[in-house]
Amino acid sequence: MVKKLWGFFKNTYLALMLLFLYAPILVLMVFSFNESKTMGNWTGFSLKWYQALLKDGTIMDALGVTLSVAVISAVVATVLGTLAAIGIHSMHKRRRAVVENISQLPMVNPDLVTGISFMMLFALLGLKGGYVRMLIAHITFNIPYVIFSVLPKLRQSSNQLYEAAMDLGCTPWTALRKVVIPDIMPGIVSGFILSFTLSLDDFVVSWFATSGIQNLSIYIYSIARRGISPKINALSAILFVAVITLLLIVNLKSIREEREAEKQAKKLRA
Amino acid sequence: MKKLALFLAFILLFGLFCGCARRGGKDSVTLNVLNWGDYIDEDLLKQFEAETGIYVNYTTMATNEEMLVKLQQPDCIYDICFPSDYIIEKLVADDLLYALNKDNIPNMQHIDGRFLDLSFDPGNEYSVPYMWGTVGILYNTTLVDDPVDSWDILWNEKYSGQILMYDSIRDTMGVALLKLGHSINTREQSDILDAEAALIEQKPLVLAYLGDPIKDRMIAGGGALAIVYSGDAMWCIDENPDLAYAVPATGTNLWFDNIIIPKTSQHTAEAEAFINFLCNPEVAAQNAEYIGYSTPNSAALEIMGEDYIDNPTYNPSQELLDKCDIFHDLGNFINVYNDSWNRVKSFVG
Amino acid sequence: MKRTVFAYPYIVWMLIFILAPMLLIVWYAFSKGGSFTLGNLITAFSDPVYMRVLLRSVWIALKATAICLLLGYPIAYLLSAMKKSTASLLYVLFIVPMWMNFLLRTYAWQVLLDKSGILNTLLAFLHLPAQNMLYTESAIMLGTVYNFLPFMILPIYTVLIKLDASLVEAAHDLGANGIITFFKVILPQSIPGIISGITMVFIPAITTFAISRLLGGGKFMLYGDLIENQFITLGKDAWPVGSALSFILLVLVLASMAVMRQAERNAGEEGGILW
Numbered sequence: 064m065v066k067k068l069w070g071f072f073k074n075t076y077l078a079l080m081l082l083f084l085y086a087p088i089l090v091l092m093v094f095s096f097n098e099s100k101t102m103g104n105w106t107g108f109s110l111k112w113y114q115a116l117l118k119d120g121t122i123m124d125a126l127g128v129t130l131s132v133a134v135i136s137a138v139v140a141t142v143l144g145t146l147a148a149i150g151i152h153s154m155h156k157r158r159r160a161v162v163e164n165i166s167q168l169p170m171v172n173p174d175l176v177t178g179i180s181f182m183m184l185f186a187l188l189g190l191k192g193g194y195v196r197m198l199i200a201h202i203t204f205n206i207p208y209v210i211f212s213v214l215p216k217l218r219q220s221s222n223q224l225y226e227a228a229m230d231l232g233c234t235p236w237t238a239l240r241k242v243v244i245p246d247i248m249p250g251i252v253s254g255f256i257l258s259f260t261l262s263l264d265d266f267v268v269s270w271f272a273t274s275g276i277q278n279l280s281i282y283i284y285s286i287a288r289r290g291i292s293p294k295i296n297a298l299s300a301i302l303f304v305a306v307i308t309l310l311l312i313v314n315l316k317s318i319r320e321e322r323e324a325e326k327q328a329k330k331l332r333a
Numbered sequence: 334m335k336k337l338a339l340f341l342a343f344i345l346l347f348g349l350f351c352g353c354a355r356r357g358g359k360d361s362v363t364l365n366v367l368n369w370g371d372y373i374d375e376d377l378l379k380q381f382e383a384e385t386g387i388y389v390n391y392t393t394m395a396t397n398e399e400m401l402v403k404l405q406q407p408d409c410i411y412d413i414c415f416p417s418d419y420i421i422e423k424l425v426a427d428d429l430l431y432a433l434n435k436d437n438i439p440n441m442q443h444i445d446g447r448f449l450d451l452s453f454d455p456g457n458e459y460s461v462p463y464m465w466g467t468v469g470i471l472y473n474t475t476l477v478d479d480p481v482d483s484w485d486i487l488w489n490e491k492y493s494g495q496i497l498m499y500d501s502i503r504d505t506m507g508v509a510l511l512k513l514g515h516s517i518n519t520r521e522q523s524d525i526l527d528a529e530a531a532l533i534e535q536k537p538l539v540l541a542y543l544g545d546p547i548k549d550r551m552i553a554g555g556g557a558l559a560i561v562y563s564g565d566a567m568w569c570i571d572e573n574p575d576l577a578y579a580v581p582a583t584g585t586n587l588w589f590d591n592i593i594i595p596k597t598s599q600h601t602a603e604a605e606a607f608i609n610f611l612c613n614p615e616v617a618a619q620n621a622e623y624i625g626y627s628t629p630n631s632a633a634l635e636i637m638g639e640d641y642i643d644n645p646t647y648n649p650s651q652e653l654l655d656k657c658d659i660f661h662d663l664g665n666f667i668n669v670y671n672d673s674w675n676r677v678k679s680f681v682g
Numbered sequence: 683m684k685r686t687v688f689a690y691p692y693i694v695w696m697l698i699f700i701l702a703p704m705l706l707i708v709w710y711a712f713s714k715g716g717s718f719t720l721g722n723l724i725t726a727f728s729d730p731v732y733m734r735v736l737l738r739s740v741w742i743a744l745k746a747t748a749i750c751l752l753l754g755y756p757i758a759y760l761l762s763a764m765k766k767s768t769a770s771l772l773y774v775l776f777i778v779p780m781w782m783n784f785l786l787r788t789y790a791w792q793v794l795l796d797k798s799g800i801l802n803t804l805l806a807f808l809h810l811p812a813q814n815m816l817y818t819e820s821a822i823m824l825g826t827v828y829n830f831l832p833f834m835i836l837p838i839y840t841v842l843i844k845l846d847a848s849l850v851e852a853a854h855d856l857g858a859n860g861i862i863t864f865f866k867v868i869l870p871q872s873i874p875g876i877i878s879g880i881t882m883v884f885i886p887a888i889t890t891f892a893i894s895r896l897l898g899g900g901k902f903m904l905y906g907d908l909i910e911n912q913f914i915t916l917g918k919d920a921w922p923v924g925s926a927l928s929f930i931l932l933v934l935v936l937a938s939m940a941v942m943r944q945a946e947r948n949a950g951e952e953g954g955i956l957w
Contacts, residue, residue: 149685165696168704176924181703219874
């Protein structure tokens with residue numbers, strides 16, 4: 064009985080939290096079907112914003128930049144950041160403190176300051192390409208999130224595994240790949256997901272770090288002066304449905320597999 | 334792990350596919366345009382590309398000041414920009430603008446003489462006006478029964494919690510200065526302190542200091558009185574017929590958004606062709622109807638017809654315009670405004 | 683080969699793209715016309731408005747971080763106790779909302795909280811009085827918690843799933859009940875995750891700027907707004923003071939991190955290393 068109550072309580076809590084996170088998403092999806100241009104002022108059902116979206120070259124360009132920068136920057140930041148975390152973890156105390164503190168700078172600095180400082184740096188370095196500038200900026204503000212996701216996992220895992228693997232004749236790379244990385248995988252994955260998330264949503268740093276190229280956030284902030292078009296709601300709705308569908312397909316399959324495996328195990332025991 | 338990699342590769346491919354959908358040929362000139370968001374009919378860009386073979390890389394910005402930061406960079410890449418009046422003064426003072434060759438912009442003849450040779454750019458050496466308007470009061474006729482004919486109504490306690498002010502130093506300080514009968518370009522410390530006191534007195538009545546969301550709130554009926562630009566008022570009234578727009582007869586702020594070419598531009602001839610294209614009456618009319626802001630192009634206004642010409646919000650009387658003032662760049666004196674503004678914003682009653 | 687080598691590529695990156703731009707800002711903060719000055723710092727400190735705004739921002743960020751921890755820890759804990767496949771699905775579900783544009787989500791909150799908005803319509807349906815929710819300090823809090831909650835859940839979850847299960851079992855065997863096991867065994871072991879979570883929520887929350895503007899209605903100026911004002915509205919001449927403002931924040935945050943590190947060391951956690 065108590066167990067059932069606890070289970071009920073657990074599920075209700077998670078459901079409420081998900082409702083909290085998804086409520087605004089539902090709102091903006093609903094208003095993508097609004098006849099009127101104003102979010103919050105429902106005047107009737109219409110699909111016109113979806114049609115308008117597909118014809119809008121500027122939005123499609125921006126979407127392309129957003130997605131490709133998010134993937135590339137998150138991958139590079141995850142690789143660099145994971146290696147960095149492994150290295151930092153085995154540094155001497157003082158040096159580690161210095162590196163950790165500097166790594167925190169992109170998190171501590173207001174985005175605006177980071178963006179402006181990039182703008183000045185890139186001008187000094189004479190770096191021209193808008194896309195490359197955006198990539199570098201995104202990789203840089205992503206790395207700390209990877210490092211601080213991986214470091215707690217390193218602390219949890221045993222130092223001796225790596226040494227043991229080396230003693231057994233592994234090269235450092237194999238030891239890393241076969242022993243250390245699998246152990247800290249959850250940290251790497253969450254670092255990657257955080258990076259991807261941050262990159263998708265960044266406006267301030269991107270705006271100042273680059274010119275002549277824009278991601279969706281820059282586009283959305285700039286149209287806000289005249290009112291956000293429901294085209295953007297429509298785009299979000301499409302992306303959202305696509306992501307959720309993909310997730311469910313991938314995950315439901317593995318959930319089913321896990322259930323099957325459990326059944327098999329039960330049968331064997333019986 | 335493999336699934337994740339596959340998923341990422343998919344997103345990346347999709348992203349690259351979207352990004353490559355629209356790119357100019359290798360040998361054609363690319364114009365880098367920086368404009369306010371949603372401030373041009375993008376079909377016109379395609380028309381321009383088709384007519385001239387010049388490719389337009391169109392990007393957008395959110396505020397004048399953000400754009401200014403970009404234009405001040407030594408490696409600025411833009412060829413066309415759309416700053417407001419007082420920013421032009423600053424750009425001219427910093428010697429950041431390219432002097433236009435009027436021979437390449439014959440369509441400038443269609444611009445109404447009233448909107449040429451203005452104080453921020455005498456002789457239009459560097460800029461061509463793009464859109465203009467006034468600042469006024471948007472009000473909900475179902476909630477406001479007093480006549481809206483003076484700035485004082487924004488200080489009326491009857492409308493406590495229903496007043497929306499602009500979240501911008503110049504605009505909101507400007508309204509307070511106008512209410513007090515001071516110039517919106519005043520450099521008298523005492524005037525600023527008066528305005529600060531008036532805004533602090535008003536703060537308990539204010540629902541919020543907002544930027545663009547003012548329009549959404551007013552359309553949704555969430556406020557009784559708000560400061561807006563005339564062009565936005567047109568759109569709000571369109572969406573919600575209960576709304577109306579009024580400018581106090583004592584005058585207000587008159588503003589202009591203008592087209593300029595930064596000095597760093599490598600393609601000035603093509604940029605001038607672009608300006609000329611935008612000044613073409615047919616094009617300007619289509620553009621103004623799309624945006625909804627007032628056009629300075631008199632030939633375009635003729636094409637747009639009486640609905641626009643006779644609308645006092647869209648085309649206010651010369652009598653009113655004579656009483657209006659354009660913002661000037663304040664130089665370092667903006668700090669005095671800013672200090673006052675900070676005290677207003679951080680004031681807790 | 684020592685493992686520190688793995689950090690070298692990053693350290694090069696860090697020097698060029700983190701340290702160098704930061705030095706540019708520090709240079710701005712401490713110079714006037716090319717020579718060294720403390721004037722900008724003094725300006726920043728002597729204006730009572732700046733410090734009041736800073737204190738309020740830190741206070742709001744602290745409260746938001748505490749709420750995120752209280753809401754997020756149970757989520758991470760419940761997820762970590764689930765079957766792996768279910769947990770990994772839910773874990774992503776908690777992140778996906780963040781993939782929608784931030785500004786758009788915040789606009790949607792305006793629609794939810796507005797006087798004539800969706801929540802008030804629901805209240806009216808239940809015959810409850812309408813609430814003024816939008817443009818209040820609570821709305822800022824809600825927006826901040828909403829935007830940073832996933833950043834609290836993730837690091838705690840990653841630590842909890844690899845908890846040493848044998849310790850929990852041992853505690854049970856020794857007669858500890860669920861609550862004692864949680865506070866004596868599980869919570870202490872998850873501290874590295876908690877600290878990572880706090881870092882990722884508290885620090886960015888101090889300088890978040892659009893939330894106070896959109897949900898607070900610009901009536902509650904926060905430090906991010908102040909810095910933005912300095913750098914953007916006032917233009918290049920105000921960059922030195924703006925840099926000084928962000929430098930003050932930097933020192934403040936790094937100092938508080940050092941204190942946290944020291945506190946943890948004193949608590950004797952595994953030789954006292956923070957992460």
